[in-house]
Amino acid sequence: MASASIIDKYLETTEEVDPIKCIGRIVKVQGLLIESRGPQAIIGELCRIEVPKGRGRIHAEVVGLREDIVQLMAYEDTDGIEVGNRVIASGGRLEIPVSRQLLGRVLDCMGHTVDGRSDIASNIRYPAVNTPPEPLTRRRVTQRIVTGVRSIDGLLAVGRGQRLGIFAGSGVGKSTLLGMIARNTSADVNVVALIGERGREVNDFIAGDLGPEGLARSVIVVSPSNSPPLARLRGAYTATAVAEYFRDLGLDVMLLFDSVTRFARAQREIGLASGEPPATRGYTPSVFDSMPKLLERCGTSDKGTITGFYTILVDGDDLDEPVSDTVRGTLDGHIVLSRRLAEANHYPAVDVLGSISRLAPKVSGEVTRKAAGYIRRLLAVYGESEDLINVGAYHQGTNPAIDEAVAKKPAIDSFLVQTVEEKSSLVETLQVMSEITGLTIPVEEMEGFKTAGTGIFPAEDKTGGPEDGGGQDAADKVSPGEAALLPAAETETAR
Numbered sequence: 311m312a313s314a315s316i317i318d319k320y321l322e323t324t325e326e327v328d329p330i331k332c333i334g335r336i337v338k339v340q341g342l343l344i345e346s347r348g349p350q351a352i353i354g355e356l357c358r359i360e361v362p363k364g365r366g367r368i369h370a371e372v373v374g375l376r377e378d379i380v381q382l383m384a385y386e387d388t389d390g391i392e393v394g395n396r397v398i399a400s401g402g403r404l405e406i407p408v409s410r411q412l413l414g415r416v417l418d419c420m421g422h423t424v425d426g427r428s429d430i431a432s433n434i435r436y437p438a439v440n441t442p443p444e445p446l447t448r449r450r451v452t453q454r455i456v457t458g459v460r461s462i463d464g465l466l467a468v469g470r471g472q473r474l475g476i477f478a479g480s481g482v483g484k485s486t487l488l489g490m491i492a493r494n495t496s497a498d499v500n501v502v503a504l505i506g507e508r509g510r511e512v513n514d515f516i517a518g519d520l521g522p523e524g525l526a527r528s529v530i531v532v533s534p535s536n537s538p539p540l541a542r543l544r545g546a547y548t549a550t551a552v553a554e555y556f557r558d559l560g561l562d563v564m565l566l567f568d569s570v571t572r573f574a575r576a577q578r579e580i581g582l583a584s585g586e587p588p589a590t591r592g593y594t595p596s597v598f599d600s601m602p603k604l605l606e607r608c609g610t611s612d613k614g615t616i617t618g619f620y621t622i623l624v625d626g627d628d629l630d631e632p633v634s635d636t637v638r639g640t641l642d643g644h645i646v647l648s649r650r651l652a653e654a655n656h657y658p659a660v661d662v663l664g665s666i667s668r669l670a671p672k673v674s675g676e677v678t679r680k681a682a683g684y685i686r687r688l689l690a691v692y693g694e695s696e697d698l699i700n701v702g703a704y705h706q707g708t709n710p711a712i713d714e715a716v717a718k719k720p721a722i723d724s725f726l727v728q729t730v731e732e733k734s735s736l737v738e739t740l741q742v743m744s745e746i747t748g749l750t751i752p753v754e755e756m757e758g759f760k761t762a763g764t765g766i767f768p769a770e771d772k773t774g775g776p777e778d779g780g781g782q783d784a785a786d787k788v789s790p791g792e793a794a795l796l797p798a799a800e801t802e803t804a805r
């Protein structure tokens with residue numbers, strides 16, 4: 311019968327076209343985890359959940375696959391979601407539209423603008439989750455980047471493409487310091503990642519610490535504390551992707567990331583929700599896997615550089631908690647902000663002796679290095695005798711080193727203390743160091759470290775271009791041999 315054969319054909323065809331492939335249905339929602347039957351999707355794939363009783367649609371990402379069940383987590387509030395809602399796979403992972411128009415804009419974790427102006431229209435899209443540049447293609451860090459903060463530029467010189475941690479308790483001045491760097495740095499572009507901050511802190515940072523001048527040369531990516539953990543996690547990746555875009559344009563990018571601790575906590579929430587076992591202090595194994603992967607994306611490539619300042623919250627003085635520990639292993643230096651200094655109104659509260667920039671010897675000139683070592687030693691001597699001095703038990707003339715440290719302490723303090731508004735060029739910073747130490751820092755060291763190939767780089771760096779290819783796998787890390795080049799004061803006090 312003709313009609314029967316038509317029906318058979320129809321049934322055959324519908325069997326081939328498996329509707330579950332692109333559309334699934336919600337079957338369960340429990341805590342952060344959303345489960346659907348279908349669609350056919352890969353881990354990390356972006357999906358859209360249609361929520362007629364909620365905001366219309368929710369973006370979510372595939373985080374697990376179990377037989378025919380797809381496990382998802384949402385980027386947005388899951389209000390109004392119900393069993394039976396349709397889940398539509400996008401066919402790809404999260405990508406961010408990028409262009410130079412991003413400058414001065416504030417984005418959410420998906421790259422949508424949240425500053426009340428229209429979205430960025432661009433055909434260029436960068437994947438949020440990406441792999442770091444191949445080690446062999448990474449340029450060595452040989453040039454300095456200026457932060458405009460005297461204590462850093464003078465005593466903790468930072469290279470373009472270096473990654474540093476800022477370790478501090480809350481309220482010690484991390485955000486203020488990041489704002490100062492954003493406004494004053496010699497970098498071409500800032501990308502600021504505000505991950506897990508409270509909404510009020512975000513507004514304070516953009517309107518206060520950054521200001522219009524800082525915002526104009528920055529792209530801000532915001533995933534506040536009240537957003538779902540996946541949004542906080544992806545915000546970090548999105549910010550990094552934006553930084554990668556500008557690096558690919560051959561620019562020097564400054565990535566100011568606040569904070570890695572909250573990124574790690576977001577990853578922990580996701581890990582626990584998807585059934586990972588808690589390991590160290592409740593952090594799940596994926597935390598220790600994702601943190602280094604994120605940080606590795608920063609640094610140099612064959613085109614440009616991303617210099618990263620990553621803040622890490624330390625409660626009390628516990629620098630050995632697992633997040634600090636993992637991050638420190640990946641970074642090329644750390645800046646410790648001290649509550650004691652902040653309480654004494656010594657801002658920025660940089661604990662110079664507790665901080666180290668491992669690449670400082672490579673990016674600063676010989677006399678600058680000597681002057682920095684000298685000031686560090688004076689601080690160390692003063693620190694050792696401080697109690698005696700304060701109780702009046704030290705008598706001048708007993709020890710020439712202490713006498714000198716005491717005499718120079720006021721000048722060193724006024725060098726280290728800097729108001730929020732004050733900008734210090736490298737020339738100004740190094741001139742003050744010349745005055746304090748009596749060492750004349752040559753003008754080439756003040757300006758000349760900007761351009762490669764001018765012949766003023768330390769000898770060991772002349773051969774280290776991207777073209778020589780040898781031994782580049784640790785391009786921007788300090789090898790044991792290089793560590794020996796650090797001035798004595800720096801290695802002794804490194805934590």
Ligand SMILES: Nc1ncnc2c1ncn2[C@@H]1O[C@H](COP(=O)(O)OP(=O)(O)O)[C@@H](O)[C@H]1O
Pocket residue numbers: 478479480481482483484485486487657658728729730
């Ligand atoms: N450079 C500075 N100069 C003066 N006050 C500062 C400075 N840095 C921080 N502060 C003070 O410390 C407070 C907390 O600083 P903030 O940067 O918000 O800390 P965090 O981000 O570490 O929580 C500020 O509101 C301000 O009163």
Ligand SMILES: [Mg+2]
Pocket residue numbers: 484485486511
């Ligand atoms: Mg803050």
